[in-house]
Amino acid sequence: MPTTATFPQPVIRRVEVGSSIVAEQAATAPADLKISTEHVSVKYSGKTAVRDVSLEIRERSILALIGPSGSGKSTFLRCFNRMNDLIPGATVEGEVCLDGEDIGDAGVSVVELRRRVGMVFQRPNPFPMSIYENVAYGPRRRGMNSRAQLDELVETSLKRAALWDEVKDDLRRKSGLALSGGQQQRLCIARVLATDPEVILMDEPASALDPVSTLRIEELMRELRENYTIVIVTHNMQQAARVSDVTAFFTMAEDRAGYLVEMGPTGRIFTRPAERLTEDYISGRFG
Amino acid sequence: MTANHSPASLHRRTSRAIVADRAATIVLWGTAAFVLLLLGTIILHFALAAWGVVSLGFIFGDPSDTALGGVFPVFWNSIYMLALTMLIAVPVGILGGIYMSEYARETGPLGLVTSAIRFAEEAISSVPSIVVGLFGLILFVDTFRWGFTALGGAFALTLFNLPLMTRLSEQALRAVPQDERQASLALGATKWQTIRHVVLPLAIPGLVTGVILTAGRVFGEAAVLLFTAGIGTPVHYDFANFNGFGLDFNSGWWHTSPWSPLRPATTLSVYIWKLNSEGLGAFKNQLADGSAAILIGMVLIFNLGARAVGRVLTRKLTAA
Structure with a gap:
């Protein structure tokens, strides 16, 4: 792996980068802070997948996590709603805070956490239920039974996900699986919105979609940014450049552990990256 | 190239x-x-x-010593034993399958429990049914002093079929894509809500297969029932017999009513075996052929019916 060989001590470099992140975000008032991670490492059965990542995410912003396959971006993303809990043998070290509260605390309800931090997956995965039931799924599980309330919530969620006009005529008759890939992904977004989240995690949400559907999802993300904090993992650097406010570049060390190389305003990362590794990656010389 | x-x-x-x-x-x-x-x-x-033997009169008639008669008491017992056994084996089997698929650990001390359950499943599955029958004889008939009862037969059949039902349920549940579980959990549903509202509905076709295979073994099983539910059935069932109906287990109801689980119950399979091994009557061949035809018909009807119920359930639960 020639690229990493040029930086024999990547972890030490990361610490230098860390200080520049603090400098870039120094103007940020603490009230704006939505999520922060402190020295987060993830291990799968003892093997480190993500090493020592500390970063901060501002409210109502879009953070893009970019980097080559295996750099731990998705694993890191899954720390924010504790989806790594589901993987046998996975351990998360360090601290992830949502609104200043450590989500790893023993008293934290994972169910409540995942309502506040929703997730959209790489492959659109609507339930094999009607469109209506897909959107109503989360609220129903929290005991919302009123038909009128559910009707309204389903409508507003589908409207926010820019899907309402296409599906309003057969909400109850049509299965979520009968929609096109792009529509399915917007249905999944509507399903998350219906749970009234604060943060939306997107794990390569457009990688299985055609270019037109991809653009629609990106437009949607820009709109959602008005009300939600979004973290997106993407392989598509143009996508990161188009939609995100802040970009974090991950790569992996020689021991295959993913780590954060640098993070900063998207414009700067793509025009004047501080790190050789970042420059190599975004200019296509790596990954 | x-x-x-x-x-x-x-x-x-x-x-x-x-x-x-x-x-x-x-x-x-x-x-x-x-x-x-x-x-x-x-x-x-x-x-x-069975041509010329099976008729409505044959299916719904009482046995006779002098004419062909019917097989209704035995036919009724087959249905009764099926219902009683499925009532016990299906819920327990599905719950076991849910444990094995969703809760069982593969590693650590609980992993040993999982291995033990798997071993027990396979061991019981490979025990010859006649041995299960003998076990039922010792436990239910002798030790519990129930005598030959439909309930003892149903428990013995459950013992015999639970491993299969559990294993098939486990496979049906495991076949549900992990994506679906993740989607539900990521929306803030609890594990049980995820199982109840996503995993189980999607597993219904597989669960129905489990129910059908289990039912087939209940219909066809003779050896297990021979020693537990007994041979010997009255020539006539009086469905209005609630004679002394109550919780007093010595009352006549428990031992004579066709509705009671505490009476002997010869099923079609056991009846066929009995006719072929020790039957003496002039009509024994017609009775055996007719019973076999009814048995095959019941299995076919049950299989098709179970599939239809499965389809309706899937549509109801997934609304798609």
């Missing part, structure tokens, strides 16, 4: 592959045809043998 465009070599290569392809097609179609033929032959054989 060399750029060899010689038609001869091209021809030779493909023709060998085509021969293999055709051979595979013929063998596989042949196997399928053979299986269908076998099934068709069995059905045809009993349809012909």
